[in-house]
Amino acid sequence: MLFKLSIRNMKKSFKDYAIYFLTLVLGVAIFYMFNSLDSQQAMLQVSQSTRDMIRLMIELLGMISVFIAIILGFLIVYANNFLINRRKREFGIYMTLGMGRRQISSIILLETILVGILSLIVGIFVGIFASQFMSILVAKLFEADMSGFTFVFSKDACIKTCIYFAVMYLAVIVFNTLTISRYKLINLLTAVRKNEKVKIKNPVISIIIFLISCGILGYAYYLVSGGISELKTANELIKPIVMGIVGTVGVFWSLSGFILRIIQAKKSIYLKGTNMFVLRQLNNKINTNIASMSIICLMLFMTISVLSGSLSIKSALDKELYKFTPVDVNLYKTAYLPDSYVSSYSGKTIYNSKEQVEDSRKPVSYTLETNGYNMNNLKDVVEFPIYALPNWTLKDSLGAYYEITKTKYPTLLYDTPESIVRISDYNKIAELYGEEQYTLNDDEYIVLCNYEQMETTRNQMLSTDSTIKINGKTYHSKYDECKEGFIFIATTEINAGIILVPDNFELKDEYTEQYFLAANYNAETEEGKQEIENTLIGSGDTEFFENIENKGINLDGASKISTRESSRGLATIIIFIAIYLGIVFLITSSAILALKQLTESSDNKQRYTILRKIGCDEKMINQALFRQILIFFMMPLALAIIHSIFGIKFVLSMLSVLASPNELLPSTIVTAIIIGMIYGLYFLATYLGSKNIIKEEN
């Protein structure tokens, strides 16, 4: 009997269930998609180092999934609570008929289970199909081969999804039982007629608050776009963030009053059709939902920024990556190892072997040759020592600015000697890298630096008094600022400072800190390069690896292939996490917005009934409802879009990536499609649901 009742209830309140069901299905589908990534086809056809990245990504996504599950759990309980509240009267009638709380609970239990199973099936089905599209995206991001397409189903992800959602449904059941047990019969029966408090605000205050909020937002926008040069530390970021939040809340507090006031002044619009009614409805709705509107707006802002930002960062990062990986390989090792030293960890004296000490006084090519490495593998070899003078530290470089800098960045290692390279050595590598070459007079030096924070710090000194005394001689900087340049392969601008000195600068051999070698692989094809890479980096049982291992020689290196792959992997991980979180945020905010609209349905119903009574036809009423919901949905989205224009700009400039509009366009389109689809679905479900509610009476 109860089962029959449950099924019938669900059929009857199908439109009420629409939002709940939609949320569940989307939640399940997204959850499945992101947990099935590892078994997707594209993942099976990528290189080893990429696979490692993917493993890391899947671990990360797994952890995030727990967080996502908690968010979805709360959302599902919230949505379910809405359904239960709408049916208070029905339960009240059951209770007057003598049905016990336990029986009502079991009706709801049955319904929850039915809806749960149905949504799991549909959700996983949707997820499986959507993940095929995702596979294409993955392939594009990891540059994997996708020529042979096969349909993939992940059993693990399916089971995981089922378990997680079963737990969530369990939470819903517990919550429902608690809710039911707290109900009093009289409240159940009279639940329908509870009027929403009408909140009226002084229009003049609304206008003032609105203008102030716009001012605050404008200033915050200015801070993150125009005033960027003032933003140096993370602390300064708090200011625009707080201003953004305050401004957003202020706008929603005053917006409807402001618009109302403006339109009221324009009688030809205000006194036309149902405009007046729609405006008042919105005014009331927004005034009672300021907090949730603001939160939803900020969540949408995050979604938009994260989605379109991460996609464009990826393409911009790629460009940087190519600039900072101009050669196939960098090899380097620590020079002039002492015979023994006291370990700073264990406090014990550690002795270096004679071979280690001897090798550390020779350049990198010596190590390669003497240990049996085939030098024919390499071409364009450039090699030189990098020095470090004990009496030229960062502190010395900063000179008069040391004290100021120290208070600002107390954790920097100021006693670290600066890295020093002879100008002729640098010009060799600059030629190989295709970077600018420099000349120096005998009493000059140049600082190369591209790490932004260090660059500005150093520039302060260079632009005022750059004189420095070394070994009784005075030197000054040739330029009053740092110059662009780098020596080591990197993913982005992380050179904190290299000092170029004239060739006749006195540099003793024992001041050598590192021996450095840069070279290209002597191969034409990608496969050939990869083969050579394997002989240098990684491990193997070749003679060369055996020799240096036996001698305890520590040769460090970085290669174009591995750097690019790991960087690309990193960017991809960021994108996946961003999309995952972004979509879940989107679902959450749309669902809350939709439920907010439907919750006060009984008041709405009453108002629309009055409209009908005074002679509005169905077309007018539906139009009014449509406009009301449309504007209600569009308002947080519109503000979020404005926020994100500045937000994305800011993120890009913070990461010092210059993305041209052309690069931003595709990611913006993708974001618009995702948001349009999910948000649109919820909008439609809300409209149809509301229409159903206001119709009920007849």
Added chain:
Amino acid sequence: MSNVLELQNIEKYYGNKSNLTKAIAGISFNVEEGKFVGIMGASGSGKTTLLNCISTIDRVTAGKIIINNQDITKLKGNKLNKFRREELGFIFQDFNLLDTLTAYENIALALTIQKVNPKEIDKKVKEVAEKLGISEILNKYPYQISGGQKQREAICRAIITNPKIVLADEPTGALDSKSARQLLETFESLNQKLGATILMVTHDAFTASYADRIIFIKDGKLFNELIKGEDTRKQFFEKIIEVQTLLGGDLNDVI
């Protein structure tokens, strides 16, 4: 004087063949222009159904309802809505004012949905509010004003469109006796000074005593009819009470 409303033998059935309820079982009467007519009856007598049929909210099963020479039982869809918007004015027991709108807006809404020129709306609203003495509360919300003021606001909304007939369903039902009296006086002056035709459904004898003519309904049929004529209101009221006593039940019903 011409008839604004003519009911010709209307019937309204609910249910199906096996279980038929006759809510209205053949009622005919006319309302002349400028008259104030009351309809009385116990609950379940069919008076609300009758009003719903006249106000085009419900449809009759048989018979004709002619308002202003137009048979409304033949109207459909948007024409019906247009007719309701333009020819009828409604006053409800629970006012049916929109709680989110000010008095001004509530009154103006009746015109805006008729797509009247905005310039005229403003003038008309102020005019009608002046007549009913609620000019000073035009910027107030329903929760800020008294029950009597709310009902006068509702009357403004009902008459601003210059309807052929104003239909009132228990207009004093939610008012205290003082407000009710004021409201009925308003009705009276509306009827006498502005010449509005009013059809009012009520079960309260005192309220009914303000009408020119009263139609009593019992079990879906006309039961009696009283015309005030030259009577004072007190005399008329006593007559109404008499009929009501009869209406309450036949002697046969008492065991």
